[in-house]
Amino acid sequence: MSATGSRERGRPGSRLAVWLGIALALALLPGFRPGFAQDASVRAQADRTRVDEGGQVVLTIEISAANLGDVAPPDVSGIVDFDIVGGPMSSSRFQWINGRTSATKSFAYVLRPRKIGSLTIPPLGLLVGGKTYRTGSIEVEAIPGGGGSPGQRGMPPAQVQRGGPGQPSGPGQFGGAGRLGPPGRAQTPAEPAPQVTVVADVDTRTAYLGQQITLRVLLDTQTEILNLGMKDTPTFPGFWTEEIKLPENLEMRRVQRGTEVYNEYTLMKRALFPTGSGALTVPAMTYQIQVRRRSQDPIESFFFTPTETITRRTEPITIRVETLPVASRPPDFSGAVGNFTLTVNADRKETRVNDAIGIKVKIAGEGNLNAVSSPPLAELSDFKEYAPKVTSSSSVVGERLRGEKTWDYVLIPLAAGAQTIPPVSFSFFDPRAGQYRTVSSGAIPIQVARAADGSVGTGGTFVSQSDVRQLRKDIHFIKQAGDGLADRSRLFYRAPLFMALLVLPVVANLGVYVFTRRRESLHANARQRRERKARSQARRRLKDARRRLSPSTSRAFYAEVARALTEYVAAKFDAAAAGLTHDRIEELLASRGSADEDRREFHRCLEACDYARFAPTSSDDKEMRRSLHAAEEILVRLERSLSA
């Protein structure tokens, strides 16, 4: 600020120009900030390079610059060979020499070697005025023997016990000094090192998957704690974490450790649920604690509150997590670990068709219920079921997480009558007993009356129909009737009877065929014979006719001639002579292709015979001879044409 003041005075001119110039100058000054450090020098030093096992080394980091603002303590996470048992204790110093100011700030840590041998304090990073600086590394040799007594612990180096207030930093700061209950009582005023320890502890180091592990972080102190905070937000990989709320004002307990009396505060409580099996680690947590420092200077003690900030780190904790047994796992187990109760309630026991009833299924108890997802109410065929409203809550009762999960079902009865909500069962793993347990509710009878708008099924009332739903599948039941058990493995088509019956029609029809052929051939032979005999028979008839060739027997004569002619045709065509009419004879003759003339002649001859037979006058001898001759002639001609 003094620089800006001198510029204002040294530049006459208009007010505006002056202010603009100031603004410009401020803007152009690189990194101008109050408390800006120009050319800071950073130095780390240890008070000794050889230390006994259990002894302590004081590490001092000193930052010098012309102008020092807020300087955060260095990052000491790289120190792995030593435990940080105290610090950082910060001090500041200002000097004014010949008009030049210089400021020096130092942080001191008390380190205890973790092992014997050549140890290294690595380069430490430091942020000063927006720039990073690194210290050099320091070699320290730890030699065995002459372990440091508890009284030596936290012995601060004298040269850093001075200066301004420490800078507790980091997120998750707990309540300020005023909220920290009664001030710690100084036990040993002569001892300047504050006795502060931070310990993390769990209630069990072996657990089942999903079982609650309670983590507590305790602070034991013999001095007054003004402020404290965590360096980083704690993370617990492999665990599902639930915070256990602590009271607004940290409670203090007085504990006796050996001869010493400490004030104990619980800094943190967490319920941890392992989500994987095997060895899981609760990582170390680093606390930065601002404590009241005992000052040798009574004036300082009176007018100021001398403080210092110290860092404490808890040890990592390894927890062995076992998987849940597989062999005895119930089929409906859905991952709940703890100890739970199940209640199922219906909001009423009597309802009507289409009037909704509410079923509340509640699982409550000690353990983490977030993993339980499957709705425990089975599907019901006579109710329409809507997706349940799921509510879950958890609370911590006496360090144990209690979960409560509720499924609110709305069921619409679809059928009247005595219905039942079947028992609901829920399985969980009880880690204390080391076994699965199943709790069940009782069945709830629901009396469903017919719908409010009248009886079900009468005309006009609306009935909402739904498909019959298959709830689950199983095989059909066994066959009951044991009557007539028999070997049914014999197959009909393999029986000899089947073959015999298959062959039977073939054989039978073959027989029939042979029989008919034979009969036909016999018949044909008879016809041939008759045909062959036709002419001789006709000749015989004509001979008989000739014998009656006299006018007195003319009728008999003509009958004989007509018979000779008709029987000839009948024999030739294998037909009955009695039924042969003139037309039929014509037909038959035509069918064998005899000439028209022959047929006409035959016809005329036959007509003449008929005429003579039935005429009242008898014929004379001459005419009869002519008729006989004509008959003989036509027969000869027919014989010729039919045989051709």
Add this chain to the structure above:
Amino acid sequence: MRRRRKALAGLLLLCSVVATRVARASTPRELFEAGNNAYEQERFNDAASSYEKILGYGVSDPRVLYNLANSYFKLGKLGAAILYYERALRLDPSDRDTRDNLDLARGLIRDRVTESEIPYPVKVVRDVLDGLSANLVGAFFLIVYLADGALVGLLLLARGPTRRRVLGYCAATVGLVALAGGVALAYKIEQVTAARAIVMADKVDVLSGPAADNTVLFTVHEGTRLEVRNRRDGWFQVSLPNAMSGWVPIGSVEKV
């Protein structure tokens, strides 16, 4: 003295007969009822052994096979359950329960074998035929066949063109029906005699040849149905409906 001895011997014989009858069921019917009782009391092992005994007597009744398959199903032996459902279906393909249970059991096995798609009319005919027993189809075919034979005989004997024509048409029609019946019977015979086998082991490697040192072509699991195509030295050549084929040891499968 001799009479007393004879009487004693007779009494002893009678006692032993009564004792055996009381001790265990001996007729197929008693065994069937004992098996059913055991099944209802969920003693599925006892039920299965009772049903097995009935089959041991040579009484191969579809109800016994069905109940045995149910017992094996309840015991979790899917392969045996499917085997006996298949055997029951061969004897009585019209039983819906058997078909449903077989479908349910098939749905639980590991392998999913997709069968080739068949056209709708063929599927309808096949479904109808699958519901009929071979004996029924055989009887139907035989009746129609004999009727056709009689018609042909009448046709041979008939005189007169009209009668012959009518008989001819009738014989031809019935002949066609008989032909269809014959085809159906042939299908049923093929179904009943087809060499099929069910995988009984949990997992069976199907090899490229009938020896253990052959390449493993694929793996089938309990309950899968295989077509048996060949047999050689304790090995079956089997194939799946999707034409994958190879050799399995005879002991790992059971023929239907």
